[in-house]
Amino acid sequence: MTNNCWFCTDDRGTDAPPGGWFLDDGTWRAGAAPPSMAAAGTVILEARRHVVDQGGFDEHEAATFVPVVGGLLAAMRTGLGCERVYQWSTMAAFEHFHVWLLPWRTSSLHEGPAHLVDVVHHPASDAEAAEAAARVAASMGVPA
Ligand SMILES: [Zn+2]
Structure with a gap:
């Protein structure tokens, strides 16, 4: 099942995150955290399927999770x-x-x-978030 969640949107709407989606392959979607929620450079990876945790992953999710996270980690370190x-x-808020x-x-x-506390207590400005997102996107090879 595919849905339109963005880590179960309640007040985040359906707009793409700052810098657009770094990844959206039908199984996984990743983007920069909304600037009001976390420090610049924070990335959130979401399963497209409404599954609670790794215990409920299907075979494809299980096979692709590590490569997807690994690619994001490398792009973040580089970018x-x-x-x-x-x-x-x-x-905690949504399953x-x-x-x-x-x-x-x-x-x-x-x-x-x-x-972790520092990151969520020092949210980014829109400009900081956009600049950091552009650097991660460039490292992912995502067109600006
Ligand atoms: Zn959801």
Whole structure:
């Protein structure tokens, strides 16, 4: 089943994220987090099918998840110049699988869970989000 969720949209509408979709292959969709929600460079990967977590993945989702995440991580490291990419997934608000990918640098204020708090407590400006999204998109080979 395909749906129109964007990590189960309630107030995010159906507009494409800043910089457009980095990936939208019918199984997975990834884009920059809305600037009001997270620091610049944050990427969210969502299953197109309404599935809660890896325990419910079908064979195709299971086979493609690692390569898709790996490609996003590489594009973020290259495009954003971050040393690590944190991965955060709770499905707390909606039972729809999505992963937050959060750039971390040696210059970041904190590491570990405190960095996750920093990212969501320091949302990006529209310009910052657009600039970071363009750099990830370029690393993904997505036309501007
Ligand atoms: Zn959903």
